[in-house]
Amino acid sequence: MAKSLSVLALACSSLFSGLAQAQISPVVVNSTPVNASAPIPEAFVSFSIEFAFFPDYAGNLSHPNRFSDNLLQNIGSLMGTKPHIRVGGNTQDYALYNASLKEAINGTYNLARSADYPTTIYIGPSFFESYRTWPNTKFSHGFNLGLGANNTAGWETLLETVPLACKALSGGKLLVWEYGNEPDLFSTSSQGPVRPPSWNEQTYVSQWLNGTRAIKSQLAKACPEMTSNATYGYMSPSFAGTNNHLKAATAFADNLDADEDIKLISIHNYIGGATQPGVTLQGTLMNHSSTVHSISAHLALRNSLGYTGIPYILGETNSLYNEGAPGLSNAFGAALWGVDFNLWCASQGIKRTHMHQGTDYRYAAWQPVATNKTTIGTKPPYYGNIAVAAMLGNLAQHSVQISNLPLPSEFESAYAAYENGRLERIAVLNMREYNYTVNGTSSIPNPVPRPSQTYTFQLPHECVGVAIKRLYANGSDAVSGITWDGWSYNYELEQGKAVRLQNVTTGETASVKRGSVSVSVEDSSAVILELQRSR
Numbered sequence: 001m002a003k004s005l006s007v008l009a010l011a012c013s014s015l016f017s018g019l020a021q022a023q024i025s026p027v028v029v030n031s032t033p034v035n036a037s038a039p040i041p042e043a044f045v046s047f048s049i050e051f052a053f054f055p056d057y058a059g060n061l062s063h064p065n066r067f068s069d070n071l072l073q074n075i076g077s078l079m080g081t082k083p084h085i086r087v088g089g090n091t092q093d094y095a096l097y098n099a100s101l102k103e104a105i106n107g108t109y110n111l112a113r114s115a116d117y118p119t120t121i122y123i124g125p126s127f128f129e130s131y132r133t134w135p136n137t138k139f140s141h142g143f144n145l146g147l148g149a150n151n152t153a154g155w156e157t158l159l160e161t162v163p164l165a166c167k168a169l170s171g172g173k174l175l176v177w178e179y180g181n182e183p184d185l186f187s188t189s190s191q192g193p194v195r196p197p198s199w200n201e202q203t204y205v206s207q208w209l210n211g212t213r214a215i216k217s218q219l220a221k222a223c224p225e226m227t228s229n230a231t232y233g234y235m236s237p238s239f240a241g242t243n244n245h246l247k248a249a250t251a252f253a254d255n256l257d258a259d260e261d262i263k264l265i266s267i268h269n270y271i272g273g274a275t276q277p278g279v280t281l282q283g284t285l286m287n288h289s290s291t292v293h294s295i296s297a298h299l300a301l302r303n304s305l306g307y308t309g310i311p312y313i314l315g316e317t318n319s320l321y322n323e324g325a326p327g328l329s330n331a332f333g334a335a336l337w338g339v340d341f342n343l344w345c346a347s348q349g350i351k352r353t354h355m356h357q358g359t360d361y362r363y364a365a366w367q368p369v370a371t372n373k374t375t376i377g378t379k380p381p382y383y384g385n386i387a388v389a390a391m392l393g394n395l396a397q398h399s400v401q402i403s404n405l406p407l408p409s410e411f412e413s414a415y416a417a418y419e420n421g422r423l424e425r426i427a428v429l430n431m432r433e434y435n436y437t438v439n440g441t442s443s444i445p446n447p448v449p450r451p452s453q454t455y456t457f458q459l460p461h462e463c464v465g466v467a468i469k470r471l472y473a474n475g476s477d478a479v480s481g482i483t484w485d486g487w488s489y490n491y492e493l494e495q496g497k498a499v500r501l502q503n504v505t506t507g508e509t510a511s512v513k514r515g516s517v518s519v520s521v522e523d524s525s526a527v528i529l530e531l532q533r534s535r
């Protein structure tokens, strides 16, 4: 770290000495939100937690997971609202209810189906305690459609768990319900199909309507106050993608929203697969074009469903499906990807992203408990979540709009944030890959000095300077030593609470010269510039 600090200091002094940099054709930043998103709804930075691992993440009433709550609170402090939590995923469609089970969950792994999560699952009544451990947090609960529609135990599970879920989520904790995860893959799933090849949108719609009507009639008995329009509704259809065996546009045309209870159109997204050939940090994740390409199909679908007037979210998303790849999804480069991905989504009018999490998942933002596979702790992607929240600012207090500022290379991107119509912040990502180790061997430091890029922005005339906050690590391959503006959120320090490190440079500023400001950004790092105005 000491070595990289001096590199940082050099980069900063060259920023002030190199007046020539003002000659680089600056990126013009509009003073008002031209070509920007509509105002971003609250809790844009949200999470999805794999159903089977929710008790690990949240704990229970006697053992609440305070580490997780600290991490959620950090984001809440920046964003004005704590992240919303979707509890769901593949395992929601395996979970059957066992009223005599003492534990929250009894999950059995079948390595032929998945090494990463159990595929035979019973939940007991105490599973629902996990909804009571994090204050001021809204949740969605995922009911089982996979085993729900043609399996007696599955249907009984639906009827029996509605009262438990609604009581746990009463008093304003319910965001929406969800019925079924990725039903577009039900007849083709590589973890084992749960529907015949004839499975289509029409059958899906009839089963979804049948099940959600059963949920509503159970609610009317157990939690009647949760059947009003204000409190009752769903995220749907939770398809894995935009172009699988079932198509969302067809499902809506087949009257999926017949009961007018869909509050969020939720589709999932992954940039690529964990074991997909050719997937690399630079080519797949630290690549703005790759993110633009991945999101383009969502924008087309969102536009085609615009007639519904329902907000479009990514209800489950992360870097690489199948729980991420070691060395890619758990490295600092994935944090940089997460910042670009989320800000791009925000700039394009995706209303929220739920970053998916699970115990031992390679792409997880944090590991909530110690296991024999993974140490408990805050992982690099979390620092990306923090930087996004810092860029968005307090969404509960301000009308925030994000616009993309096109840059020449696909290994860089920039965004502007407007609060109540006024430019306040600029984010710059330099995603050129820099390894601090050679061939992933931490004992061999990279002898090649870390390059940097200078970015120049032409600012509104009343701006006099910028405060510079950096998202930093020793390289894109770093899996520890990550900081945001000198803050660490590591478990080892204060159990995830923000701790200002004394050994990282903070408090940098740059002044506006001839209407422009220049900032140097090391390869594999990002900055947020906060505008300073003359009074």
Ligand SMILES: *[C@@H]1O[C@H](CO)[C@@H](O)[C@H](O)[C@H]1NC(C)=O
Pocket (backbone or CB within 6 Å): 001, 002, 501, 502, 503
């Ligand atoms: C900076 O401080 C943190 C927290 O005390 C420590 O973990 C880290 O090793 C320090 N880094 C260096 C390079 O001294």
Ligand SMILES: *[C@@H]1O[C@H](CO)[C@@H](O)[C@H](O)[C@H]1NC(C)=O
Pocket (backbone or CB within 6 Å): 098, 099, 100, 101, 102, 122
């Ligand atoms: C339900 O839980 C009880 C208590 O642990 C156990 O004896 C029983 O076998 C379980 N049933 C199933 C179907 O797993």
Ligand SMILES: *[C@@H]1O[C@H](CO)[C@@H](O)[C@H](O)[C@H]1NC(C)=O
Pocket (backbone or CB within 6 Å): 059, 060, 061, 062, 063, 102, 103, 104, 126
């Ligand atoms: C609560 O969590 C603790 C720690 O994981 C566990 O030992 C205990 O059995 C749990 N209680 C219930 C009711 O599940």
Ligand SMILES: *[C@@H]1O[C@H](CO)[C@@H](O)[C@H](O)[C@H]1NC(C)=O
Pocket (backbone or CB within 6 Å): 101, 106, 107, 108, 120, 122
């Ligand atoms: C957990 O589930 C497995 C597989 O269904 C079963 O064999 C075992 O008895 C269950 N344990 C409990 C405590 O219910």
Ligand SMILES: *[C@@H]1O[C@H](CO)[C@@H](O)[C@H](O)[C@H]1NC(C)=O
Pocket (backbone or CB within 6 Å): 148, 149, 150, 151, 155, 210, 211
């Ligand atoms: C809804 O599904 C359940 C379980 O498969 C079934 O028993 C019931 O008849 C269905 N209701 C309608 C109206 O299709």
Ligand SMILES: *[C@@H]1O[C@H](CO)[C@@H](O)[C@H](O)[C@H]1NC(C)=O
Pocket (backbone or CB within 6 Å): 147, 150, 151, 193, 194, 195, 196
């Ligand atoms: C019923 O569920 C089983 C697996 O649980 C699946 O193999 C079968 O295709 C389903 N049948 C129908 C008609 O959906």
Ligand SMILES: *[C@@H]1O[C@H](CO)[C@@H](O)[C@H](O)[C@H]1NC(C)=O
Pocket (backbone or CB within 6 Å): 229, 259, 260
């Ligand atoms: C609830 O929503 C439905 C469908 O949008 C509508 O028909 C009904 O009038 C609403 N009821 C109330 C009380 O707002």
Ligand SMILES: *[C@@H]1O[C@H](CO)[C@@H](O)[C@H](O)[C@H]1NC(C)=O
Pocket (backbone or CB within 6 Å): 282, 283, 284, 287, 289, 290, 293, 410
């Ligand atoms: C970046 O992603 C785009 C779109 O997927 C792809 O065409 C391009 O080859 C990628 N760049 C690299 C260096 O892999």
Ligand SMILES: *[C@@H]1O[C@H](CO)[C@@H](O)[C@H](O)[C@H]1NC(C)=O
Pocket (backbone or CB within 6 Å): 372, 373
């Ligand atoms: C790791 O932990 C799991 C779950 O507690 C257990 O089933 C497994 O046997 C353990 N493996 C080793 C190698 O200790």
Ligand SMILES: *[C@@H]1O[C@H](CO)[C@@H](O)[C@H](O)[C@H]1NC(C)=O
Pocket (backbone or CB within 6 Å): 035, 404, 405, 406
């Ligand atoms: C609007 O933003 C998009 C995305 O960055 C860009 O491609 C387009 O050129 C911009 N349009 C205008 C008029 O600035």
Ligand SMILES: *[C@@H]1O[C@H](CO)[C@@H](O)[C@H](O)[C@H]1NC(C)=O
Pocket (backbone or CB within 6 Å): 438, 439, 444
């Ligand atoms: C790194 O890997 C390359 C290609 O396998 C090899 O040629 C090189 O010697 C390795 N460098 C070190 C320092 O191990």
Ligand SMILES: *[C@@H]1O[C@H](CO)[C@@H](O)[C@H](O)[C@H]1NC(C)=O
Pocket (backbone or CB within 6 Å): 433, 434, 435, 438, 439, 440, 477
């Ligand atoms: C960084 O390291 C990875 C893994 O060793 C390697 O594939 C990649 O080419 C390296 N990138 C650079 C820019 O050296």
